[in-house]
Amino acid sequence: MPEARRRLVLPGQYGPLFDDGGPALVVEAREFFAARPVHRAKAHLWLSALRHRVRELGDRAEHVQVDTLRQALAGRSGLQVVDPPSRTMRAEVRHWGHDTEILPSRGFVTDEAEFAEWAAQGTGRFRMEAHYERVRRREGWLMDGDRPVGGRFSLDDENREPPPRGATTLGLPDPWWPDEDDVDEQVRHDLDRWERDGLVRFVGRDDRRRFAVTADEARLALEDFVAVRLGDFGPFEDATLTNDWTMAHSLLSVPMNLGVLDPVEVVGAALEAHRTGAAPLASVEGFVRQVAGWRDYVWHLYWWFGDEYGASENALGAHEPLPDWWQELDASAIDAACLGTAVQGLHDHGWLHHIQRLMVLGNWALQRGYDPVHLTEWFTDVFVDGTDWVMPANIIGMSQHADGGMVATKPYASGGRYIDRMSDHCGGCRFDPTVRVGADACPFTAGYWAFLARAEDALRDNPRMVRPLQQMRRLPDLDAVVAQEARRTRP
Numbered sequence: 001m002p003e004a005r006r007r008l009v010l011p012g013q014y015g016p017l018f019d020d021g022g023p024a025l026v027v028e029a030r031e032f033f034a035a036r037p038v039h040r041a042k043a044h045l046w047l048s049a050l051r052h053r054v055r056e057l058g059d060r061a062e063h064v065q066v067d068t069l070r071q072a073l074a075g076r077s078g079l080q081v082v083d084p085p086s087r088t089m090r091a092e093v094r095h096w097g098h099d100t101e102i103l104p105s106r107g108f109v110t111d112e113a114e115f116a117e118w119a120a121q122g123t124g125r126f127r128m129e130a131h132y133e134r135v136r137r138r139e140g141w142l143m144d145g146d147r148p149v150g151g152r153f154s155l156d157d158e159n160r161e162p163p164p165r166g167a168t169t170l171g172l173p174d175p176w177w178p179d180e181d182d183v184d185e186q187v188r189h190d191l192d193r194w195e196r197d198g199l200v201r202f203v204g205r206d207d208r209r210r211f212a213v214t215a216d217e218a219r220l221a222l223e224d225f226v227a228v229r230l231g232d233f234g235p236f237e238d239a240t241l242t243n244d245w246t247m248a249h250s251l252l253s254v255p256m257n258l259g260v261l262d263p264v265e266v267v268g269a270a271l272e273a274h275r276t277g278a279a280p281l282a283s284v285e286g287f288v289r290q291v292a293g294w295r296d297y298v299w300h301l302y303w304w305f306g307d308e309y310g311a312s313e314n315a316l317g318a319h320e321p322l323p324d325w326w327q328e329l330d331a332s333a334i335d336a337a338c339l340g341t342a343v344q345g346l347h348d349h350g351w352l353h354h355i356q357r358l359m360v361l362g363n364w365a366l367q368r369g370y371d372p373v374h375l376t377e378w379f380t381d382v383f384v385d386g387t388d389w390v391m392p393a394n395i396i397g398m399s400q401h402a403d404g405g406m407v408a409t410k411p412y413a414s415g416g417r418y419i420d421r422m423s424d425h426c427g428g429c430r431f432d433p434t435v436r437v438g439a440d441a442c443p444f445t446a447g448y449w450a451f452l453a454r455a456e457d458a459l460r461d462n463p464r465m466v467r468p469l470q471q472m473r474r475l476p477d478l479d480a481v482v483a484q485e486a487r488r489t490r491p
Contacts, residue, residue, distance in 0.1 A: 234283030
């Protein structure tokens with residue numbers, strides 16, 4: 001029998017799903033952490049996952065520590081690799097050649113060829129909902145024959161509850177946290193040394209490790225979420241409380257993006273909770289839609305839109321540089337309670353749930369006209385679950401509408417009243433979400449109208465923006481609002 005090819009293991013491929021039992025080459029390239037400043041907790045998680053995988057593979061693993069991936073490939077031939085999850089790494093392994101066998105990508109519900117075949121039948125303005133319905137029908141998930149259980153494919157309108165009145169937390173137990181070990185200790189030591197030697201630069205804080213980095217840990221985290229938090233996930237998935245950074249969210253995006261947790265297994269656990277009556281339909285459907293709908297969809301869009309998507313899109317003409325306080329995660333420079341809470345949470349944990357990302361950070365950046373390409377890089381670098389493939393459609397497309405509507409039908413902009421309804425931030429804030437001019441004018445409320453004024457020409461033909469633009473034109477103090485926000489120096 002011919003000798004088995006050595007499997008090249010790259011970031012995002014650190015679990016059993018990417019292992020077929022043969023020898024492995026696990027590449028630890030410092031360039032994965034040094035290209036731009038990254039969150040310290042993210043560097044810890046991804047390096048810890050890599051080294052835990054080396055330990056799990058034992059004698060089957062050759063662990064190579066180099067500055068660049070190219071150095072690891074030098075002089076090697078006859079490798080095998082599961083197609084990497086970034087354009088940069090795919091180009092690297094294809095350019096290298098040397099008889100490298102490239103296997104189809106893994107770690108998602110649907111494969112790239114299948115999605116491409118489906119997408120090619122559309123008009124280019126296909127939507128996640130159509131992809132999600134197709135997956136549900138194909139797999140029979142939450143289906144009663146040809147009809148969705150509950151009568152609708154999306155129960156999103158049942159999952160938009162504000163936080164309980166007067167609550168400071170949802171009252172749930174803490175999520176399952178992993179125990180750190182000697183691998184984590186060595187990772188901290190090495191990251192400290194790299195930073196001290198000027199080889200890398202980090203932002204944010206790295207306290208104890210709070211995300212799963214091995215398949216065993218991920219399974220425990222999944223079991224805990226389904227048993228304890230899934231039932232409350234649905235109604236409160238869009239709600240935010242200052243003193244509850246996890247709410248009822250799963251925290252499973254990290255192990256899924258590391259490749260140590262199969263999303264099909266995640267969906268299966270949620271479906272079983274519905275089958276046994278352990279979680280309500282709306283919560284299960286909302287969670288399945290996040291995993292098999294949106295996560296799968298943005299992965300495929302990354303490849304379907306091609307190499308240029310995310311490199312220059314700027315349909316709304318946003319060119320403002322990211323301010324220093326934003327890049328350094330400095331909440332002390334912020335007065336707005338919602339924005340300060342989000343930036344401090346990101347500094348402390350490297351993670352925020354999707355509404356804080358979209359309707360606080362993304363909303364702020366959209367209103368202030370931050371450069372969408374640089375913003376996408378920033379989101380990739382400072383979120384512990386940030387990857388090259390996950391952020392372009394989320395930021396360029398959905399959050400910033402910089403692609404002109406290829407992903408989302410309208411910009412995700414709102415004033416302070418939405419944040420007031422869905423959080424407990426505004427009660428203790430020096431700004432008033434109902435005021436748009438003056439010392440106590442909410443920067444989100446005023447910023448919303450200033451954004452519409454700036455982007456009016458680009459949005460006037462969007463049917464979903466007709467009414468907001470009409471409302472803007474009727475504001476008697478629009479000029480004052482625009483001038484005020486142009487002068488605002490402290491958020």
